[in-house]
Amino acid sequence: MKKRTSLVLALGLTVGSVLPITAAATTVPYNATVKKDAAQFGKEAKVNWKEGQIVPSFVQGKLSTKVYKDKAEIKQFLKENKSLYQLDTDKDLTLLDVQTDELGSTHYNFVQSIQGIPVDGAKFKVHTDKDGIVTAVNGDVFPEASSYFKGALKAKLSKVDALDQSWNSIKVTKAETLTNAEAGPKGKKVEDTVEKAELVVYKNGNEFNLAYKTNLQFIQPYPANWVVYVDAVNGNILNSYNAVADGTGVGVLGDTKTLNTYFSSGTYYLYDTTKPMTGVIETRTAGNASRLPGNYSVDADNNFNATSQRADVDAHYYAGVVYDYYKNTFNRNSFDNNGATLRSTVHYGRNYNNAFWNGSQMVYGDGDGTTFRSLSGALDVVAHELTHAVTERTAGLQYQNQSGALNESISDTFGVFLDKGDYLMGEDVYTPNKAGDALRSLSNPELYGQPSTMSGYVNTTSDNGGVHTNSGIPNKAAYLTISSLGTAVAEKIYYRALTVYLTPTSNFSGARAALLAAAADLYGSTSTQYNAVKSAWTQVGVN
Missing domain, CATH: 3.10.450 (Nuclear Transport Factor 2; Chain: A,)
Incomplete structure (x- = not known):
């Protein structure tokens, strides 16, 4: 990474079952056909449209008076409301899973498919409250795809x-x-x-x-x-x-930490088996080579106090801190919620000024001593990168354009949730000889070359569509939310939005809708918390 710009990384009306839906909260539709559909909605729900799509991306409110308790009844609900989404429930939607959360809400997760083949990114979700009332329908689907292909779909390539x-x-x-x-x-x-x-x-x-x-x-x-x-x-x-997602964090500051290690054949390994997970937390070293996963970090007397071991110690310790945060705060068991191993490799390359999640593990360079110190010691770095892994296994935000900027922003936001006390990212490791410097600021994105409102949105083909630049806009919204509600409330809203409502192609407007839906679930749609989220996104120009 470098300063100023971070590197890398509605429903139809069925008598007795569906309430009318309003267009009061819609964004600007992309054509007259959509406007006509929006005009028929009632007053009980909020509707978001994504430019260029012929169906809404998010509908939220009390969408039914009838109770829907299982997947068969949810499919019936969709059939009753086929006129808006224009999908054949039996042919076009494949149910992936059904999840019930701690609030008693049930989430039916579908993917649009054509002849049984999934449409990339076309996740579709129906949400009910604990009583079985439909409260939201969201996701990006493309009904025009169903009639696009003539004849059977058959690959000619293997x-x-x-x-x-x-x-x-x-x-x-x-x-x-x-x-x-x-x-x-x-x-x-x-x-x-x-x-x-x-x-x-x-x-x-x-x-x-x-x-x-x-x-x-x-x-x-x-x-x-x-x-x-x-x-x-x-x-x-x-x-x-x-889609490599790079980040940064605190360098090695000389503080002493208690470590969970593993003893085998007279050697102690940075290999933690104490967590309630099926895998382990393990730390390896690349020995300043460019290879993975590298050798295990080991010590003869279980006192990892050599200067050359400091990056190993911090990577190992902070991976455990991030695991504990997700487990204790959200009952999430590792990034996949199934106890997957958290693997880190330190001392990658020589003078390597970066850290990244490569899709399966964390990798940290030592820095060159001028641009960065060792990158493995920062809690906000480790939190940022491992949150990329959580996002990958939940919302699956595609790492380009607005969804990619959201991906980056979610990681920055959870970095702040874990490393409380300021709204800076990477301040303790970046340019170690320059006090007060940082990579990004959630409270003042402009300080490091990012826009904080949509008026400054940067259209570019570089950096996967400016994912590290335009993330300043949702970052500012996160700062406004956290400063208004506090971390304990904000993190609940953000986690619920990430794991329940966001989909692979969610844009900034979709993020606003997802966070509002999460706030409504947790605190009510007339609550202070809901209005704080709404105000934050309005202030950054996302409506």
């Missing part, structure tokens, strides 16, 4: 062919990325190059393509988590971006 095309497109061979994985105290090896391919329907402007969504994750010759869309018929590359 997954292997698609992966070959993906590697060719980024001008790196798989062989160039492979390194030797090191065995740990229990003998298990971890590969550091991962490739995956999934057949999807990809929205490409106003067109739709049958495509393979491929992921290429590797650490050398450079850190990468590539997402590449390959046309499954002709092999053309439709889109690609590197």
